[in-house]
Amino acid sequence: MTRRWPIPRLAFSRRRPAREEAGHDEDRVHRLILPHLDAAWTYARYLTRDAALAEDIVQDAFLRAFRAQASCHGDGKAWLMAIVRNCWHDWLRAHRRVETAAILTDPVDENTPESLLERQGETDRLRAVLGDLPEPFRETLVLRELEEMSYREIAEVTGAPIGTVMSRLARGREMLAKLMLESEEPDEREAMQR
Template identity: 55%
Template sequence: MGERKPFFRPRLAFSRDARPPREPDHARQFREVVLPHLDAAYNFARYLSRDPTAAEDIVQDAFLRAFKAFPNWRGGAPKAWLFAIVRNCFLDWVAGGGGAHKVLVDEGALSEAQAQALANVADPDQTTPEEALIRRREAETLRAVIENLPEPFRETLVLRELEELSYKEIAALTAVPIGTVMSRLARARQMLCDMLQPQGAALQEARR
């Protein structure tokens, strides 16, 4: 058919425009209520799986499930609701053998990729390139240290410190008593402080 233009069937002028352009209400509501938590969901999935590709798959899967379950959502904190779905998707991924054959990534390449990713992160209060660089290094170190925390301490710490869920929400999400959440969190923070010890002092210095 070569040069011929793509063939479109003739349409009445109104045949297309007359269709209601708006989405069903529940899709619009979903965008308003759940979609704003996409970054958070990705952050959670990413620290759970420690695998950028898997994290994307998990979050896509979670949003598909969330969208389908959304008509049954009974209100309450949408973030905690979404996180419960993300967590289930993560557990399915683990059950499906995900993570067992985790690809080892070249460290050099990783930090370069991270640096590149970080370069895209808007940093409103950065002043000089030097300071931006220090912050980037700091962030990279912290990411690596969090990833090195064993479970279930990593999950608890991420939910509390990065996602700011309450003890009660974390307890419900991870299906343990609040006392367990508290002891996990204390232990996670202790481990983080220990791992950051040498850098910790420097970090504090750099901030002054």
């Protein structure tokens, strides 16, 4: 299989005079927001732990992003992720009195294109374990490890001080390591239980 890469928009063409941007709405949207759709989707999936809900959240986030695009200066990714997060928290606030238990315990994803990949079992387990972590740790891990955002960007998205981001990351990794790494030898564990 051959891959076709698109010609990228260059980093230094990002900043343009504002008057020109007004004339190229679509360009700006494409450059700024649309490339981060998968990132927004991934973040929403791990935040909501529900595919249908994530779809609503991302759609809502993109609508808001389109409307507010003038307020985005610099990196579109952190800005968009912050909007995704806001949409999720707005949703939580609106549905606080509704029974959310069903949503919150829903298993992480079933039907992705990657399901054909080998080692799906372990990937599923990792997704589930990650999905079970408390939200602050989960989202910090997703933004850092899956989306490769810097501490500063994560602080920007989550509205937490850098120190908090760092301690959440450390704690999150520790929890994940406990669940994934220390249970990797089932034989040994069974032997110990006997």
